[in-house]
Amino acid sequence: MQTNFSPEQLADPHVAESEKILRNCVHCGFCTATCPTYVLLGNELDSPRGRIYLIKDMLEAGRPADREIVTHIDRCLSCLACMTTCPSGVHYMHLVDHARAHIEKTFRRRLPDRLVRALLAFVLPHPGRFRAALKLARFGRPFAGLFERTALKPLAAMLRLAPKTVPPASPASRPGVHAASGPRRGRVALLTGCAQSVLDPAINEATISLLNRLGVEVAVPEGEGCCGALVHHMGREHAALEAARRNVDAWMRVADNDGLDAIVITASGCGTTIKDYGFMLRLDPAYAEKAARVSALAKDVTEYLAALDLPEPQNRPGLTVAYHSACSMQHGQKISLQPRELLSRAGFNVREPREGHLCCGSAGTYNMLQPEISARLRDRKVKNIEATGAALVATGNIGCITQIASAARMPVVHTVQLLDWAYGGRKPEGIA
Ligand code: SF4
Numbered sequence: 179m180q181t182n183f184s185p186e187q188l189a190d191p192h193v194a195e196s197e198k199i200l201r202n203c204v205h206c207g208f209c210t211a212t213c214p215t216y217v218l219l220g221n222e223l224d225s226p227r228g229r230i231y232l233i234k235d236m237l238e239a240g241r242p243a244d245r246e247i248v249t250h251i252d253r254c255l256s257c258l259a260c261m262t263t264c265p266s267g268v269h270y271m272h273l274v275d276h277a278r279a280h281i282e283k284t285f286r287r288r289l290p291d292r293l294v295r296a297l298l299a300f301v302l303p304h305p306g307r308f309r310a311a312l313k314l315a316r317f318g319r320p321f322a323g324l325f326e327r328t329a330l331k332p333l334a335a336m337l338r339l340a341p342k343t344v345p346p347a348s349p350a351s352r353p354g355v356h357a358a359s360g361p362r363r364g365r366v367a368l369l370t371g372c373a374q375s376v377l378d379p380a381i382n383e384a385t386i387s388l389l390n391r392l393g394v395e396v397a398v399p400e401g402e403g404c405c406g407a408l409v410h411h412m413g414r415e416h417a418a419l420e421a422a423r424r425n426v427d428a429w430m431r432v433a434d435n436d437g438l439d440a441i442v443i444t445a446s447g448c449g450t451t452i453k454d455y456g457f458m459l460r461l462d463p464a465y466a467e468k469a470a471r472v473s474a475l476a477k478d479v480t481e482y483l484a485a486l487d488l489p490e491p492q493n494r495p496g497l498t499v500a501y502h503s504a505c506s507m508q509h510g511q512k513i514s515l516q517p518r519e520l521l522s523r524a525g526f527n528v529r530e531p532r533e534g535h536l537c538c539g540s541a542g543t544y545n546m547l548q549p550e551i552s553a554r555l556r557d558r559k560v561k562n563i564e565a566t567g568a569a570l571v572a573t574g575n576i577g578c579i580t581q582i583a584s585a586a587r588m589p590v591v592h593t594v595q596l597l598d599w600a601y602g603g604r605k606p607e608g609i610a
């Protein structure tokens with residue numbers, strides 16, 4: 179694609195990066211076929227190619243974002259299916275991240291939108307605040323219908339997604355070291371995360387228990403926290419970079435003092451962002467190198483397990499499992515085979531739902547900020563999953579677990595919980 183940026187504009191490294199990305203796009207439109215919003219809405223401006231044109235236009239003109247571009251960029255799930263499909267290697271993720279930061283700086287949203295976004299950014303990345311908010315949600319739930327009819331519609335979606343009971347805080351989320359059983363064959367740091375540690379602490383418990391039994395020591399470093407993905411996708415660049423720097427410091431302290439083979443991540447949405455820390459902090463001389471090291475160490479738990487020499491499983495539950503590949507897993511991190519192979523090897527009969535490339539509509543805060551599109555994608559996903567005839571669903575991202583579980587009639591668990599069970603750990607709750 180031909181671009182027309184001035185030398186002054188290209189002096190801004192963010193614009194220069196976006197210009198490079200834009201020039202790779204050859205307008206072929208292959209990406210439209212796999213874009214969930216184009217598939218649903220059929221509008222070119224809700225396709226990757228349409229959004230790329232809108233972003234190009236805005237950046238070239240050097241003008242503030244307007245309502246039209248905000249509408250179409252807000253509808254983008256950042257699912258990155260377009261990146262998997264694109265034959266020209268267009269890095270849509272970095273382009274849309276830049277566009278979102280530009281929108282945040284130059285566009286004034288309506289007051290209710292500003293309030294909802296500020297609330298999400300204040301609550302979700304902080305486990306203590308998130309836990310308190312979930313407990314308060316039961317008082318707000320009767321008003322969900324009322325919010326539905328106002329400009330505060332996202333609040334209704336939040337209340338509907340909030341679980342009725344909140345599990346107690348788990349010791350697995352506290353800083354400390356979980357020693358390997360028997361001879362040590364590895365040492366990793368575990369990102370305990372923000373929302374996942376509150377919604378389903380059993381995921382980190384299963385991860386620690388499985389890794390320890392396989393001879394891997396697990397450190398939960400002091401000072402680590404939310405990866406920053408939630409605010410990053412809202413264009414809040416400053417908050418996202420602060421979260422990234424805090425985590426880089428926490429992990430580098432452990433890596434430099436005691437050594438680390440990997441930083442293990444159990445939420446693929448977080449994994450995609452942490453693997454991008456090297457890019458996000460490339461312009462910060464104090465952090466660029468450390469952030470690149472962190473990105474190189476970051477591994478999804480299934481990626482790490484697949485590289486270990488696993489023993490024979492102790493239990494072979496023989497259940498049929500529909501594997502839902504989260505977008506951040508298959509498109510963001512290009513991890514497709516490992517989770518399926520690990521589950522098969524552990525004795526599960528793995529089924530592939532149709533349209534596996536399409537997002538379930540969770541996408542970070544998307545299911546709260548764009549509830550209608552999100553619900554349509556969820557229902558389509560659940561229909562495809564149920565058509566497999568599987569007894570349960572396995573996936574590797576807490577957002578997808580919450581989203582699919584809100585409509586599916588079968589248990590939805592994290593892949594690592596099934597692996598932990600097969601290799602001698604606890605049976606996940608909810609499985610008959
Ligand atoms: S990230 Fe997903 S929703 Fe956004 S343009 Fe690409 S395919 Fe479409």
Ligand code: SF4
Nearest residue numbers: 203204206207209264
């Ligand atoms: S597939 Fe790639 S090159 Fe083709 S229009 Fe989409 S982003 Fe551009």
